[in-house]
Amino acid sequence: MTDDDRVFKALADPTRRLLLDRLFERDGRTLTELESGLEMTRFGVMKHLRVLEDADLVVTRRSGREKLHFLNPVPIRLIHDRWIDKYRERQVSALADLKHELEQEDTA
């Protein structure tokens, strides 16, 4: 699997997106904090976090005896910069072409 595949796979699950949203609201949480309020076993949450870590969307750091989870936005940024910007550029250039065409007609 490529890096992009891992990110898309990790994002293709509502629980994992919810975990990322929780970290976006407040970063650097423990497993215990992340699993609270989720209708899922601790083991289930750990499995989801493992997928997010494999995709580098979550990075963990030790702080004393605690393992803290941080949201790493860089993989999403990479997809944004490589894919979404590319399509946006195309739209913009299509509009620029249209403007050029219309203005040509005006002067013709």
Add this chain to the structure above:
Amino acid sequence: MTTGTETRVTTQVYRVYIKALPQAIWDAITKREWTERYGYAAPVEYDLRPGGRFRAFSTDAMKAAREQMGGPPAPDVIGDGEVLELDPPRRLVQTWRMLMDPETAAEGFTRLTYEIADTGHGVTKLTVTHELEGAPRLASFLSGAMEDVGAGGGWSWTLSDLKSLLETGSSFHDA
């Protein structure tokens, strides 16, 4: 809520894998001829020894953008700090203060750690940990939350551009 909980909230962690040698990444962080080519493109000056001074300078483009936004003129030195620990090309710990505007300058020094780890196969893992206690405005800027008002995309934008520069030889600045 304990103080420990509050502290951890203010730390930002960013990680990116780059097809480049650790030394190339070290150079891209510490040498002005590289820092001028990606992200905010600010030339830097590092005295690479513990206690050594770090400074980042404004560019003509930054000064022009600032003028256009109607803000106060960009200062010549936009960031400063002190090298705390270094182990080239693997680890650099420094203090970091942004002087771009009076509010961020008043937030004072933050702690920034670069960790560069060779994973084999010519791929290097770069982890940036920025401890932003007491610097909410700087934290917001670095998270990219102020991108829409022309403040750039913060760390993730900078690191995406660094990856692009080192892997393809071109960055957003060359586009």
